[in-house]
Amino acid sequence: xxxxxxxPVPAERWEHFPHVxxxxxxxxxxxxxxxxxxxxHAMTAVITDPDAVRPEIRVEIHAQAADPExxxxxxxxxxxxxMAVNGLLFSRFRVRSEGDRLLAEAWGEKTxxxxxxxxxxxxxxxxxxxxxxxxxxxRWLAQCVLDI
Amino acid sequence: MDLxxxxxxxxxxxxxxxxxDMRVPAIIYGTAELISQMDDKVAEQATNVAxxxxxxxxxxxxxxAHWGYGFPIxxxxxxxxxxxxxxxxxxxxxDVSCGVRTLHTGLAxxxxxxxxxxxxxxLFATVPAGVGxxxxxxxxDQQMTExxxxxxxxxxxxxxxxxxxxxxTEERGRMAGADxxxxxxxxxxxxxxxxxTLGSGNHYLEVQHVTEIYDEETARTFGLEGGAVVxxxxxxxRGLGHQIxxxxxxxxxxxxxxxxxxxxxxxxxxxxxxxxVGQRYLGAMRSAINCALANxxxxxxxxxQVFADVLPAAQLGLLYDVSHNTCKTxxxxxxxxxxxxxxxxxxxxxAFGPGHPQLPxxxxxxxxxxxxxxxxxxxxxxxxxxxxxxxLSFSSACxxxxxxxxxxxxxxxWRGRALVDExxxxxxxxxxxxxxxxxxxxxxxxxxxxxxxxxxxxxxxARLVARVEPLVCIKG
Numbered sequence: 081x082x083x084x085x086x087x088p089v090p091a092e093r094w095e096h097f098p099h100v101x102x103x104x105x106x107x108x109x110x111x112x113x114x115x116x117x118x119x120x121h122a123m124t125a126v127i128t129d130p131d132a133v134r135p136e137i138r139v140e141i142h143a144q145a146a147d148p149e150x151x152x153x154x155x156x157x158x159x160x161x162x163m164a165v166n167g168l169l170f171s172r173f174r175v176r177s178e179g180d181r182l183l184a185e186a187w188g189e190k191t192x193x194x195x196x197x198x199x200x201x202x203x204x205x206x207x208x209x210x211x212x213x214x215x216x217x218x219r220w221l222a223q224c225v226l227d228i
Numbered sequence: 229m230d231l232x233x234x235x236x237x238x239x240x241x242x243x244x245x246x247x248x249d250m251r252v253p254a255i256i257y258g259t260a261e262l263i264s265q266m267d268d269k270v271a272e273q274a275t276n277v278a279x280x281x282x283x284x285x286x287x288x289x290x291x292x293a294h295w296g297y298g299f300p301i302x303x304x305x306x307x308x309x310x311x312x313x314x315x316x317x318x319x320x321x322x323d324v325s326c327g328v329r330t331l332h333t334g335l336a337x338x339x340x341x342x343x344x345x346x347x348x349x350x351l352f353a354t355v356p357a358g359v360g361x362x363x364x365x366x367x368x369d370q371q372m373t374e375x376x377x378x379x380x381x382x383x384x385x386x387x388x389x390x391x392x393x394x395x396x397t398e399e400r401g402r403m404a405g406a407d408x409x410x411x412x413x414x415x416x417x418x419x420x421x422x423x424x425t426l427g428s429g430n431h432y433l434e435v436q437h438v439t440e441i442y443d444e445e446t447a448r449t450f451g452l453e454g455g456a457v458v459x460x461x462x463x464x465x466r467g468l469g470h471q472i473x474x475x476x477x478x479x480x481x482x483x484x485x486x487x488x489x490x491x492x493x494x495x496x497x498x499x500x501x502x503x504x505v506g507q508r509y510l511g512a513m514r515s516a517i518n519c520a521l522a523n524x525x526x527x528x529x530x531x532x533q534v535f536a537d538v539l540p541a542a543q544l545g546l547l548y549d550v551s552h553n554t555c556k557t558x559x560x561x562x563x564x565x566x567x568x569x570x571x572x573x574x575x576x577x578x579a580f581g582p583g584h585p586q587l588p589x590x591x592x593x594x595x596x597x598x599x600x601x602x603x604x605x606x607x608x609x610x611x612x613x614x615x616x617x618x619x620l621s622f623s624s625a626c627x628x629x630x631x632x633x634x635x636x637x638x639x640x641x642w643r644g645r646a647l648v649d650e651x652x653x654x655x656x657x658x659x660x661x662x663x664x665x666x667x668x669x670x671x672x673x674x675x676x677x678x679x680x681x682x683x684x685x686x687x688x689x690a691r692l693v694a695r696v697e698p699l700v701c702i703k704g
Contacts, residue, residue, distance in 0.1 A: 100295050164467045
C-alpha cells in the first residue's frame with residue numbers, strides 16, 4: 081500500500097443507472113480491481129461531487145468472499161460503514177484483490193456540509209442488480225443498486 | 229403492467245394465479261390506472277415472494293407498490309413457522325421500522341403563520357437532519373443495550389417525552405423479544421452518534437395543517453379538525469438498522485441453500501423462522517424496531533422544546549406512531565383457525581381495524597390511525613384501519629406516495645433552489661442542508677399520493693379520515 085493517493089477515476093469509467101426508488105452505480109475497468117474502484121467512485125458521486133473531495137485521509141477496507149459479487153457488496157458496504165461512522169467521503173480508490181480476498185485503500189476527507197452539499201446518505205449496497213463480470217470486449221463491469 | 233395477466237377480483241384487487249413455484253397467489257391492490265402504471269417488476273417480485281416456504285394465503289402488494297429489493301416496496305407477506313415459514317431480511321429492508329408519527333399541537337394555522345420562518349429555523353437548528361449529522365445524545369454500550377431493549381419506553385424513562393406517548397405508539401413503544409446481543413458491534417458503533425437524527429433521502433419533519441376532513445366522527449376521535457396544525461416526523465432506525473440489514477442480507481443469502489431454500493432472487497434472502505440465524509435476525513431486527521421508536525421519541529422531545537420556545541401555547545400530544553418496514557408476530561384467523569404468523573410489511577403500514585385488542589382504549593372503536601406521508605410539499609393523509617383489511621391484507625395498508633421517477637431523472641428535471649422558491653411562493657417553508665437532495669425529492673418525482681389513498685380507501689384496506697398539507701418542511 082502506498083503513501084500517495086491514486087489518480088481519480090476517469091469519467092468514462094463510471095456511471096449511474098436508474099432504479100425507481102434509489103440509484104444504481106456501475107464501474108468499468110481493464111481489471112476487476114479497476115472496475116471495483118470505479119464503482120466506488122460512482123457511489124461517492126451519488127452523495128456529492130467526487131472532485132470536491134480532497135484525498136487527505138486514508139482508510140483500508142478488507143473483505144473476503146468466494147463470490148466476486150459478494151466481494152463487491154462487502155467492499156462498497158465497507159466504505160458505507162467508514163463514511164457513516166467516521167463522517168468521511170472518499171474520492172480515490174486503490175483495490176487489490178487476489179482470489180477471495182480484497183484489500184483496498186480509500187482516500188478522502190471529513191464531510192464538510194457547506195462545501196460538499198452531500199445530498200443523500202447511502203444506507204447500503206444491495207443485491208439488486210448486483211453484477212460483476214467480464215464483458216465480451218474484455219472489459220470488467222462491477223455494479224449494484226444502492227439503498228438511499 | 230399489463231392488466232390482462234391478472235384475474236380481476238374487484239375494481240381495486242387483481243390476482244396472479246399460482247404458477248410455477250408459487251405456493252399462493254399474488255394479489256395487488258389498486259385501481260386499474262395505478263396498476264397499469266406500476267413497473268412490471270412489482271408483479272415479478274410479488275410472484276417471487278409467493279414461492280417462499282410457509283407463505284400463507286397470498287403475497288400482497290399495496291396500491292403504492294414499486295420495484296424494491298426482493299420484496300416489492302409495498303409488499304406484505306405472512307409466514308407460518310409450523311409450515312417451515314421463513315423470516316426475510318430482504319422482506320424487512322435496510323431501514324428497519326422506518327415510520328411516521330404525527331403530533332397534535334392544539335394550534336390553528338393562523339397561530340403559526342406569523343412565526344413560520346422562525347419556527348422552521350429553530351426546528352432546522354435543533355433536529356439534526358441530512359448526511360453526517362449527529363445527535364447530541366451519544367450512547368455508550370450499556371445505554372445502547374438498554375435502548376435496544378426498551379425502545380420509546382427507554383427514551384421516555386430518560387426524560388424524552390411522556391408516558392402517554394407510549395399509549396399512542398405501536399407495541400406501546402417497546403417491541404418485545406428484542407435481543408440486543410444479536411446486534412453486532414459494527415451496528416452499535418454506527419448508531420452511537422445517530423440517536424435523535426432524521427437522516428436523509430425521503431425523511432422529513434413537517435409542520436402541517438388539516439385541509440380536509442372526510443370522516444367527521446373518526447376525525448373527532450383522532451383529535452383532528454379543519455385548520456388544526458399537526459407535526460409529522462418520518463424517519464427510521466438510522467445506521468443501526470442499515471447495518472443489521474446489510475449483515476443479515478448477506479448471511480441469509482449465503483445460508484439459504486443450506487436451509488434447502490431456493491431463492492429466485494438473492495435479495496429475497498431469508499431463513500427458516502425456526503433456525504439459529506432466523507432467531508438471531510428476529511432478535512436484532514426487533515432491537516432495530518426499538519431503535520427507530522426511540523429515535524422518533526427523541527425527535528418528538530426536541531420538537532416539543534422548539535415549540536415551547538417559539539409557540540409556548542402549543543401542546544404536542546401524540547396522535548399515533550406507525551412503522552413501515554417490519555416483521556411482526558401476530559395472530560390472524562385463516563380459514564376459521566387462529567394462527568401465529570410472521571407478517572412482513574416492506575413499505576406497508578399495519579392498519580388494525582376497530583375493536584382490535586392492541587389498540588389503546590381511546591382509539592379502539594375508531595380503528596388504528598394510518599399515517600400516509602406525501603412527497604415534500606404535497607398533501608399527506610390520515611386514514612383509519614378497517615375490519616375488512618384483516619381478511620384482505622393481514623390488516624395492512626399503503627405507506628406513501630411511492631416514487632414515479634428515479635433520483636437521476638429528478639435531478640435532470642428540477643433544480644433545488646427553484647423548487648424551494650416555488651414552494652415558498654405557495655406558503656411552504658423548506659429547510660434542508662442539500663439543494664440537490666431537495667431536487668431528488670421533488671414532488672413531481674412521486675406518484676400522486678391522492679390516487680394511492682383513494683385506491684386504499686376503495687379497496688377497504690383503510691378509510692380516509694383527513695388530509696393535511698405542509699407549512700414547514702425540514703428535509704434531511
